[in-house]
Amino acid sequence: MTVDPNPPGDPMDTRTFVAPPALAPVLLGGALLSPFKRPRPGGDADVPRTRLVLGGVRIDLARLAAYERVCGFATGADALPVTYPHVLGFPLAMRLMAARTFPLPLLGLVHTSVEITRHRGLAATGEYELAVHVAELTPHRRGTEAVVVTEMSAGDRVVWESRSTYLARHRTTEAPRPERDTQAREPARAITPSRPREPAPAIAPSPPQEPSPAITTSPPHEPAPAIATWRLGKDVGRRYAVVSGDRNPIHLHPLTARLFGFPRAIAHGMWTVARCLAEHPADGPVHVRAEFKAPVLLPSTVTYAAKGPAFELRGGQRLHLTGEVRSLPGEVG
Template identity: 65%
Template sequence: MTPTPAAPAAPAVVLPRSPALAPLLARGALLSPFKRPRPGGSHPRTRLVLPGLRVDTARLAAYERVCGFPTGSPTGFPTGKDALPVTYPHVLGFPLAMRLMSGPDFPLPLLGLVHTSIRITRHRATEATGAYELTVYVDALAPHRRGTQAAVVTELRDGGDVVWESRSTYLARHRTAGQPARGGEEEREPLPAVEEWRLAGDVGRRYGAVSGDRNPIHLHPLTARLFGFPRAIAHGMWTVARCLAAHGTPDAAEVRADFRAPVLLPGTVTYAARGGRFELRGAGGRVHLTGEVRPV
């Protein structure tokens, strides 16, 4: 039998620097009304590659303060070698992801796109002062009971080895026909409360300043109301980072987090955890975020 030829590798575009986010967000907003999402549509096959990436340590320290990580975590390295928080490579890859998702060949509208989950695998601790290669690409489109979902993969390499990788899913809501409803989620007993956090109204602006994600829904009540929210909401990735700062993460670990409901700002939430599992709950026990950390 003649073997089936391997599919051609996705073309790689090497970037000289990380793209500026503001023009990409503006482009995505302008193109959004012209996009008609559907699960069987095509998506960009390009892999964006940013070689020789070095972390801005001042920006990293600001991120650590906003998210509650200890500044200059020495985990896994000799004295004087700081480690990146487990969520920080997502911030490094976000401009590349936005370049792909704001482009005309990305089928989902950027406006209204909802980050529904993230899966992270950190193969080993990553030095804050190292030089890395970053790769981002769109992996797939899939039907969802509420619309169409896209998966975006981010990979961080050190000397050719993948040391950190993630898979984020983003949902474009639209009317669907003939898609089966998702089965009921497993009912779990609420995790025991650990801490209560009072969140200030400026959390979205502070996280936007250190991450570059200045989506209007996170910045001010007035801009959030334009998109149907009564107040500004916290970034999903801030809620994950804040929980992991409290929970702790082994040097080599798998992290999953599912975003279930927005966190309104200002507000009060309860961080709960047991073993490797954690969650963030609001008033009346409403679950905003569930997650799990497993060593590998």
């Protein structure tokens, strides 16, 4: 339910909710609208000028404890894990991306990266306001990227914010951008995807040559030292769906995952981030950046690795996730 809304001078169409949107009808509506959304090859769609707000947010402590157990965080402290506000804002974000004004189809959106900034520690017993809007739409060599911003405020201060990047694949005139090649591999998905592509065949190398001084190459990825090995059960997606509300069929069962081209169910991308951060904790103000590289099939065995602020999740030689977490100066409590 929404109430009416725009403060004078606000450039955005602000819509205030008195309760979180129900996800099932939102996702169904977004799925039904998806075939009618056809992004232009140039990726020059208009950014929706809509801001969704939910006030008076109180944390369900039982649900929080269940989330902490599923993701590996310690339970019982009066503090929110750094990833938990993403779960709180997820219904608003889905409502925004399922709307007619959002130019990209909900079906097929790929969650490629997330950045989180926590400006201070967040009490689990606090009261908060959530706000979500689309910050930008930019052309990508594989389609169009949307940056969705979620903010959580206490009083008149933003205490936590995130920027999630979603890629809609479609025909495009955009030239390849080498700096985005890290996202060209099949990433973990938050939203029902298109069929994954097979990896390109190996090509026999040419004889060694001296590199041209006018051309620079990126250094090869150096794996971080392994810290732990996790055996992930086939129910990880279902368990996370219960505590997060993200019941995408690709995460729930092999049969539903096969409908979208996966041999087995895959883990939620935000679960992989949370599980890594449970091993890489930071108190108080912190900045987290993570990029999703390849889906984690369930069941499977993965390796968590870390060095300094950097962390990653690997399955054999396959890189699933890279990221870093850095402490920031600021208020701790």
